[in-house]
């Protein structure tokens with residue numbers, strides 16, 4: 001393992017934050033797999049899984065089984081990791097300006113397309129190399145200013161040449177689930193099965209420019225702009241939701257890290273016999289059909305179902321109790337599907353999302369991810 005330290009430009013005299021990058025295998029070897037943990041810095045399960053994975057990769061490297069290159073950023077967000085407000089860790093949003101650390105990544109398709117005009121051929125491998133170069137150039141032209149913008153820029157620069165990108169997150173209280181681009185569903189079917197994902201969400205554009213789509217969407221979009229040229233999906237990316245924020249436990253993290261290492265074997269980054277794939281626990285569903293359940297009134301949330309439960313259309317997922325007069329207001333799912341996540345707190349204001357169901361019937365529009 002080679003470990004690098006990248007210093008982010010200091011935003012305040014006397015302070016400096018750094019990114020640690022751990023590299024395994026031969027630089028430039030393919031496939032290249034990039035993984036990062038806890039971009040939302042209060043999503044701690046990923047930090048433990050990344051530690052287990054680092055140990056596995058060190059053993060694999062010592063045994064001579066690193067065939068591709070693996071790049072691991074074990075703490076993707078040192079800014080958010082250090083943020084707290086009155087004793088509560090705040091890792092999802094930048095306390096400087098309220099922006100989500102996993103939104104607003106540079107959209108590079110247009111700038112890459114300008115560079116590619118007239119340069120694509122009928123050779124898919126040559127086109128892949130040309131797209132990678134164009135994306136690197138387009139990213140280099142960006143001018144980040146704030147510390148968080150520099151962080152996003154650095155992470156993207158580390159990931160954008162990879163064949164596979166795994167962004168490790170978690171939800172509030174949840175079962176294992178994944179988000180990926182529609183054309184990458186098959187590429188991540190082995191990961192889905194090895195991790196035992198209970199929901200997999202597909203979209204060509206989720207809205208909000210999250211990290212995972214910043215590295216993968218350009219490939220899908222460039223292929224559509226040049227339908228007569230062979231442009232493969234040169235980067236498949238996935239957001240892995242490692243259950244809920246409190247699911248931090250050695251044995252489970254070890255199992256998850258082994259599943260990810262099994263996926264690395266499946267794609268050829270590690271040599272050896274790929275592990276057998278368990279039966280899938282779900283079929284991927286459109287992200288636009290995932291139903292957020294919204295509290296119509298404020299009050300005490302009493303859940304009737306836990307993450308992983310299958311609910312029918314019309315099922316009461318929770319009651320909201322008005323603690324002043326005892327009124328109970330039911331919150332129903334209009335979709336049938338798996339309740340894959342719900343809030344970790346048991347009080348809500350009116351209008352807040354309290355749970356999510358992986359349905360198949362809704363056709364939501366606009367931004368599809370949580371705020």
Ligand SMILES: [Zn+2]
Pocket residue numbers: 039040043102169170
């Ligand atoms: Zn997250």
